[in-house]
Amino acid sequence: MRVSDFDFHLPPENIALRPAEPRDRARLLEVDPAGNTLADRIVSDLPTLLRPGDMLVFNDTKVIPARLDGLRRRPGGAGAAIEAMLHQRLGPAQWKAFARPGKRLAVGDTIEFGENLSADVEEKGEGGEVTLRFSLKGAALDIAIAMVGHIPLPPYIASKRADDARDREDYQTIYAKADGAVAAPTAGLHFTPDLFARLDAAGIARHFVTLHVGAGTFLPVKGEDLSEHRMHAEFGIVTAETAQALNAGRARGGRIIAVGTTSLRLLESAAAPDGTLEPFADETSIFITPGYRFRTADALMTNFHLPRSTLMMLVSAFAGYDTMKAAYAHAIADGYRFYSYGDASLLWRAPC
Known part of the structure; x- marks a missing residue:
């Protein structure tokens, strides 16, 4: 078929x-x-x-509130807005994520997701997939993600309205x-x-x-x-x-x-x-x-x-x-x- x-x-x-x-x-x-x-x-x-x-x-x-809005920081380069959708935990400080726009990222870039949370891009895959190593790990990382993350509403909802407390x-x-x-x-x-x-x-x-x-x-x-x-x-x-x-x-x-x-x-x-x-x-x-x-x-x-x-x-x-x-x-x-x-x-x- x-x-x-x-x-x-x-x-x-x-x-x-x-x-x-x-x-x-x-x-x-x-x-x-x-x-x-x-x-x-x-x-x-x-x-x-x-x-x-x-x-x-x-x-x-x-x-989990797995959608993170961040800003790419690169030495000597301009910042760029990045959305990361976490989808697979690899370790206490590592996640695989789908980044958008992925083409703006390179291995070695740092993404800041808030005042106390950042992540380095360790690998890039196909379709915008990246491996991120966060500045926090374990329970501390989970708490930080819960504070700054958004509920990952499906695209057909997110394109029509923002997530809110009800979600x-x-x-x-x-x-x-x-x-x-x-x-x-x-x-x-x-x-x-x-x-x-x-x-x-x-x-x-x-x-x-x-x-x-x-x-x-x-x-x-x-x-x-x-x-x-x-x-x-x-x-x-x-x-x-x-x-x-x-x-x-x-x-x-x-x-x-x-x-x-x-x-x-x-x-x-x-x-x-x-x-x-x-x-x-x-x-x-x-x-x-x-x-x-x-x-x-x-x-x-x-x-x-x-x-x-x-x-x-x-x-x-x-x-x-x-x-x-x-x-x-x-x-x-x-x-x-x-x-x-x-x-x-x-x-x-x-x-x-």
Whole structure:
């Protein structure tokens, strides 16, 4: 298949700039490939759509204020404004980042991000990627980044408004605990304490994995040939306890519902060929496209994704290409809100 096969036109008014209030009042499009049906619901309906013994799998990564605005300082040269989007921690004082404009930077340059924080450019890669060594390290660096950094809103929001204090709460799941993401696992943004309580009462279990979502999630797919695209690696953890609980739940007839594409990609990375989940603590760069045979999740809850994106390819692989074309056409026509702060879908896996 070609990248253009995953293109579609989205009217600007369908792009959500703020989340629904309360979060679980967002719309939910249930997509059943087996029955070839679409059903308009809301997220708070979820306990009635699942059954006792089912297992929701959430990504508990926590978004850090990873967008830094700085000024390049070079001996004998003029300063230049630089934006650095941190995306992978390499050590106590080192981060990989996407710099914009990257062409203004050279190895050895210093970027000042505030009165008490600076970084030297140690390496330059492709696409504006740089390796930065900061003047602080460890917890001191984390505190400084939290003070001067901005919540890294996706480009389709950031181009329309600046981030503000609300985003520090809105762009974070209520169960986030593991610092390291520079993009939110957005399907999880819909969950509230009340919804968790009703899921508990319905006998639906919750399990947590960790995948630190990188800025690479915003990068477009270059070229037309899917086989030429390479995903940026992201670090993920599935504990032995979680793997054992999910395997036992499936043995009892429970279904796995991945909350978000990040949870699903991590589960697939941790699965043995027979679908048994194993402990995992490593980087994954899994790229899922139509034709992929899923081994873990029975359903996927996810938001509506960008055209021509790797996530659009993943959902097409999961529920079927034609099914997702019809689902997105319905969502656009019916005024669903798209992307990170938008509405959600509940996709049942297409029959093999």
